[in-house]
Amino acid sequence: xxxxxxxxxxxxxxxxxxxxxxxxxxxxxxxxxxxxxxxxxxxxxxxxxxxxxxxxxxxxxxxxxxxxxxxxxxxxxxxxxxxxxxxxxxxxxxxxxxx
Amino acid sequence: xxxxxxxxxxxxxxxxxxxxxxxxxxxxxxxxxxxxxxxxxxxxxxxxxxxxxxxxxxxxxxxxxxxxxxxxxxxxxxxxxxxxxxxxxxxxxxxxxxxxxxxxxxxxxxxxxxxxxxxxxxxxxxxxxxxxxxxxxxxxxxxxxxxxxxxxxxxxxxxxxxxxxxxxxxxxxxxxxxxxxxxxxxxxxxxxxxxxxxxxxxxxxxxxxxxxxxxxxxxxxxxxxxxxxxxxxxxxxxxxxxxxxxxxxxxxxxxxxxxxxxxxxxxxxxxxxxxxxxxxxxxxxxxxxxxxxxxxxxxxxxxxxxxxxxxxxxxxxxxxxxxxxxxxxxxxxxxxxxxxxxxxxxxxxxxxxxxxxxxxxxxxxxxxxxxxxxxxxxxxxxxxxxxxxxxxxxxxxxxxxxxxxxxxxxxxxxxxxxxxxxxxxxxxxxxxxxxxxxxxxxxxxxxxxxxxxxxxxxxxxxxxxxxxxxxxxxxxxxxxxxxxxxxxxxxxxxxxxxxxxxxxxxxxxxxxxxxxxxxxxxxxxxxxxxxxx
Numbered sequence: 322x323x324x325x326x327x328x329x330x331x332x333x334x335x336x337x338x339x340x341x342x343x344x345x346x347x348x349x350x351x352x353x354x355x356x357x358x359x360x361x362x363x364x365x366x367x368x369x370x371x372x373x374x375x376x377x378x379x380x381x382x383x384x385x386x387x388x389x390x391x392x393x394x395x396x397x398x399x400x401x402x403x404x405x406x407x408x409x410x411x412x413x414x415x416x417x418x419x420x
Numbered sequence: 421x422x423x424x425x426x427x428x429x430x431x432x433x434x435x436x437x438x439x440x441x442x443x444x445x446x447x448x449x450x451x452x453x454x455x456x457x458x459x460x461x462x463x464x465x466x467x468x469x470x471x472x473x474x475x476x477x478x479x480x481x482x483x484x485x486x487x488x489x490x491x492x493x494x495x496x497x498x499x500x501x502x503x504x505x506x507x508x509x510x511x512x513x514x515x516x517x518x519x520x521x522x523x524x525x526x527x528x529x530x531x532x533x534x535x536x537x538x539x540x541x542x543x544x545x546x547x548x549x550x551x552x553x554x555x556x557x558x559x560x561x562x563x564x565x566x567x568x569x570x571x572x573x574x575x576x577x578x579x580x581x582x583x584x585x586x587x588x589x590x591x592x593x594x595x596x597x598x599x600x601x602x603x604x605x606x607x608x609x610x611x612x613x614x615x616x617x618x619x620x621x622x623x624x625x626x627x628x629x630x631x632x633x634x635x636x637x638x639x640x641x642x643x644x645x646x647x648x649x650x651x652x653x654x655x656x657x658x659x660x661x662x663x664x665x666x667x668x669x670x671x672x673x674x675x676x677x678x679x680x681x682x683x684x685x686x687x688x689x690x691x692x693x694x695x696x697x698x699x700x701x702x703x704x705x706x707x708x709x710x711x712x713x714x715x716x717x718x719x720x721x722x723x724x725x726x727x728x729x730x731x732x733x734x735x736x737x738x739x740x741x742x743x744x745x746x747x748x749x750x751x752x753x754x755x756x757x758x759x760x761x762x763x764x765x766x767x768x769x770x771x772x773x774x775x776x777x778x779x780x781x782x783x784x785x786x787x788x789x790x791x792x793x794x795x796x797x798x799x800x801x802x803x804x805x806x807x808x809x810x811x812x813x814x815x816x817x818x819x820x821x822x823x824x825x826x827x828x829x830x831x832x833x834x835x836x837x838x839x840x841x842x843x844x845x846x847x848x849x850x851x852x853x854x855x856x857x858x859x860x861x862x863x864x865x866x867x868x869x870x871x872x873x874x875x876x877x878x879x880x881x882x883x884x885x886x887x888x889x890x891x892x893x894x895x896x897x898x899x900x901x902x903x904x905x906x907x908x909x910x911x912x913x914x915x916x917x918x919x920x921x922x923x924x925x926x927x928x929x930x931x932x933x934x935x936x937x938x939x940x941x942x943x944x945x946x947x948x949x950x951x952x953x
Contacts (some may be wrong), residue, residue: 351525400543404528
């Protein structure tokens with residue numbers, strides 16, 4: 322229990338991370354650092370997108386599988402790490418635009 | 421005589437006794453009642469009922485027949501519950517941790533954490549997307565001339581376009597005809613022409629509205645809210661306001677030639693919101709006689725002076741060393757005015773002496789001038805900046821930064837000033853001849869445009885290069901000067917410029933000038949800060 326919390330805290334306190342959400346296989350968030358409504362919105366939308374991405378990769382090559390999904394937008398970057406029982410994603414401020 | 425109670429000596433008692441008997445349960449067989457009537461003295465009444473009293477009363481059972489009942493089955497229709505009442509959506513709550521599988525979660529996180537941290541580190545160290553920007557709209561690469569507008573009668577008289585303004589909706593462009601090299605053109609009629617660019621069948625030689633003015637109009641400004649009201653300053657010193665939607669009598673207000681009006685040609689007019697009433701506006705006019713006057717239109721068609729300011733050399737703040745002037749009060753001619761977008765009472769004046777002045781409407785000091793006026797004139801100047809090499813023709817305050825402004829003048833240089841210090845931040849030489857107008861772009865914080873005496877409009881992008889213009893648009897073929905230019909704040913890709921040949925050209929800018937880049941505002945701040953040090 323403490324290990325879970327510690328891991329999440331380590332990730333959350335990394336430079337540039339705005340929020341972390343852990344989602345189970347049905348798409349229900351089980352851990353989050355964002356507020357409720359944002360979490361629910363992100364969980365719902367990203368769950369579908371990740372399933373689609375995973376099925377795309379599997380369709381192209383059945384031996385292949387999705388390891389990581391990143392969505393970069395003007396303001397933020399969303400990083401999704403999938404697992405067989407849970408998905409884990411972060412909302413992160415994109416630091417790549419600094420010089 | 422002692423008798424038994426029931427058998428009273430009175431015959432009524434016997435009646436009562438029988439009545440009592442019949443009222444109760446039928447009594448069993450009883451012996452017949454003794455008739456004592458014989459032994460009683462007195463009258464003797466035969467009792468008719470005693471015969472029937474001797475008849476027996478039989479007890480009979482009295483019972484209704486029993487009702488036969490039988491059970492039959494009753495059928496009920498299937499029903500389902502339908503919810504007809506709406507309830508507030510319960511927010512999906514995060515599942516409490518006790519319900520999910522902690523060890524599996526821990527294992528998953530352990531597996532994933534390393535990868536995520538690695539990606540995060542790569543992310544903020546990588547330069548992969550440094551210059552990458554997606555554009556979802558179509559790109560317009562070139563600057564092209566959309567319209568070339570002119571009014572032939574004015575052009576035949578050799579008039580120049582001296583003022584240009586876009587109206588509040590951004591669809592009408594109006595230009596003022598006059599002569600910049602005044603001489604004896606003050607008696608010649610001039611025109612204010614307006615073209616509606618959104619109208620179908622736009623004819624470049626035929627303005628949608630033409631107004632005649634009694635003398636050369638030198639500057640023009642559309643009302644910020646009313647799409648058809650336009651104010652103009654004349655060579656004679658008057659300020660006029662027209663309503664272009666009334667072709668038969670367009671003149672709304674005029675100052676007339678009173679003691680209050682300017683004694684020199686009006687250089688610029690600006691609409692200002694009234695303090696307190698944000699939807700009513702006043703007209704501010706500046707002229708080379710040194711006066712800055714604020715006019716209010718009253719019902720009789722008269723523009724009345726509400727506030728006035730006068731610039732006198734003695735009262736200028738001594739922040740910079742200026743050329744020594746001969747004794748006596750000398751007025752300082754104002755040639756350009758620009759109001760700050762952040763502080764509505766603060767404005768910058770460009771002067772004939774070449775030094776910009778920071779002024780405020782909220783001053784109290786009276787001006788030492790002998791000019792007659794119906795309202796007391798005040799001295800507005802608060803700070804003097806370093807001068808140009810010649811008179812300033814145009815100033816413009818940045819709409820994105822509260823301290824930056826540009827000024828351009830006859831020395832061909834554009835100075836970028838910060839209001840916090842007297843010497844300019846940078847000075848750019850754009851032309852070997854005069855510069856007549858300079859304007860900040862309303863959408864891009866680092867872009868400005870300048871109109872030069874060599875006949876071209878130069879667009880500067882300080883992000884790309886601070887030394888040479890990004891685009892130089894040739895407006896006139898024979899190098900006659902371009903006198904005025906204005907950006908369209910509603911349709912931000914349009915730029916209108918008027919030149920000495922009497923034509924107004926509406927240019928469509930490329931997309932790089934109309935869309936703000938990622939961090940331009942911060943770059944502007946940085947520019948203001950780094951050059952100042």
